[in-house]
Amino acid sequence: MHKLADRLDHFSDSIIRRMTRIANQYDAINLSQGFPDFDPPPELITALKQTADSGPHQYEITWGSAEFRQLLAKKQQKLMNIAVDPNENILVTCGSTEAMMCAVMTVCNPKDKVIIFSPFYENYGADAILSDATPIYVPLIPPTFEFNKEQLRQAFAQGAKALILCNPSNPCGKVFTRQELEYISELAIEFDTYIITDEVYEHIVYEPYQHLYLASFPGMKERTITCSSLSKTYSITGWRLGHIIADKAIIDGCKMIHDFLTVGAAAPLQKAACAGLAFNENYYHQLTKTYSQKRQLFLDGLDKLGLTYYPPQGAYYVLVDISAFNPFATDLEFCEWLIKEIGVAAVPGSAFFKEPEYRYIRFHFAKKESTLLAALGKLSKLKEKLPC
Numbered sequence: 001m002h003k004l005a006d007r008l009d010h011f012s013d014s015i016i017r018r019m020t021r022i023a024n025q026y027d028a029i030n031l032s033q034g035f036p037d038f039d040p041p042p043e044l045i046t047a048l049k050q051t052a053d054s055g056p057h058q059y060e061i062t063w064g065s066a067e068f069r070q071l072l073a074k075k076q077q078k079l080m081n082i083a084v085d086p087n088e089n090i091l092v093t094c095g096s097t098e099a100m101m102c103a104v105m106t107v108c109n110p111k112d113k114v115i116i117f118s119p120f121y122e123n124y125g126a127d128a129i130l131s132d133a134t135p136i137y138v139p140l141i142p143p144t145f146e147f148n149k150e151q152l153r154q155a156f157a158q159g160a161k162a163l164i165l166c167n168p169s170n171p172c173g174k175v176f177t178r179q180e181l182e183y184i185s186e187l188a189i190e191f192d193t194y195i196i197t198d199e200v201y202e203h204i205v206y207e208p209y210q211h212l213y214l215a216s217f218p219g220m221k222e223r224t225i226t227c228s229s230l231s232k233t234y235s236i237t238g239w240r241l242g243h244i245i246a247d248k249a250i251i252d253g254c255k256m257i258h259d260f261l262t263v264g265a266a267a268p269l270q271k272a273a274c275a276g277l278a279f280n281e282n283y284y285h286q287l288t289k290t291y292s293q294k295r296q297l298f299l300d301g302l303d304k305l306g307l308t309y310y311p312p313q314g315a316y317y318v319l320v321d322i323s324a325f326n327p328f329a330t331d332l333e334f335c336e337w338l339i340k341e342i343g344v345a346a347v348p349g350s351a352f353f354k355e356p357e358y359r360y361i362r363f364h365f366a367k368k369e370s371t372l373l374a375a376l377g378k379l380s381k382l383k384e385k386l387p388c
């Protein structure tokens with residue numbers, strides 16, 4: 001038999017999703033893969049039931065239903081402060097996972113270089129590799145996760161075709177400042193580089209931090225490909241609804257890739273999700289408030305346990321420093337022990353960091369308060385149960 005494709009040699013399965021499978025096997029509380037254990041807003045569930053009766057049940061137009069694109073355009077142009085035409089500037093995708101892959105494939109030729117900040121959401125490495133592009137990793141340096149300006153400039157100067165910007169950042173919770181985004185914009189313009197953003201946590205930002213859309217910075221609209229999703233905003237990660245917003249020339253390219261990758265996102269789910277896209281500002285304020293409370297509860301719990309972590313400015317993850325816990329050869333081993341002996345699942349930091357010297361694990365707190373309290377209760381046994 002011929003060997004399967006060489007590209008399979010360059011990445012593994014998703015460690016995040018692998019941790020969920022192990023957590024399920026041991027019935028552990030799953031704070032690894034980031035998804036809620038509470039229901040989406042009732043309006044979405046009602047709309048989903050109605051859609052079962054009224055349809056659509058056949059293909060939607062490949063780049064997304066007209067109603068979905070109109071509502072999304074209205075919502076995003078207000079937030080992003082740029083004109084968004086529902087016909088020219090939007091592509092609806094199967095989650096932001098497809099959006100990001102589609103964006104990278106639209107921009108990159110084989111051997112093109114793509115800058116990725118490390119730590120990074122693990123899909124980006126695979127997106128680059130599957131597009132035959134070469135990642136250049138630039139560290140966000142703990143504990144503040146700032147980048148070194150000169151190092152970033154050098155990465156751009158290597159002729160990078162694109163940079164991937166996850167803001168707010170998964171896994172570290174960094175929210176990029178205006179100054180940082182201005183600097184990235186200057187470099188992108190100077191070196192003629194596209195910026196592909198992943199802004200799925202755009203509505204989950206903690207005071208006093210503020211989410212700024214890179215596409216709204218001077219000179220950036222025409223070179224920014226804004227990817228996001230409905231998964232986190234409406235607690236519907238399983239609906240797999242994402243989108244790309246960009247200038248027409250870019251969206252036309254993305255539409256071609258998307259057309260042959262997936263044909264389209266699920267038609268009935270697009271229809272039902274319109275109930276969420278039509279929400280007014282109160283919904284998003286309440287979402288921020290809900291996540292601020294969960295964040296506080298979980299971080300207070302980590303404080304009581306004497307664990308060291310980086311307080312997230314946005315998103316719903318927290319990186320906990322495990323460098324003091326040394327009996328394990330790798331952070332993966334630590335996480336496997338944590339699932340089996342403590343009953344809580346986390347993601348090993350090595351799934352996100354290119355730098356081998358860091359020892360972090362990532363928890364998420366998109367869970368009911370009762371789940372978070374139960375997890376903290378189990379984690380209170382951590383130090384006493386550690387093997388010597």
Ligand code: GLN
Binds near residue numbers: 017033034170
């Ligand atoms: N974004 C979530 C995480 O980082 C879920 C990832 C996924 O499996 N799509 O955990």
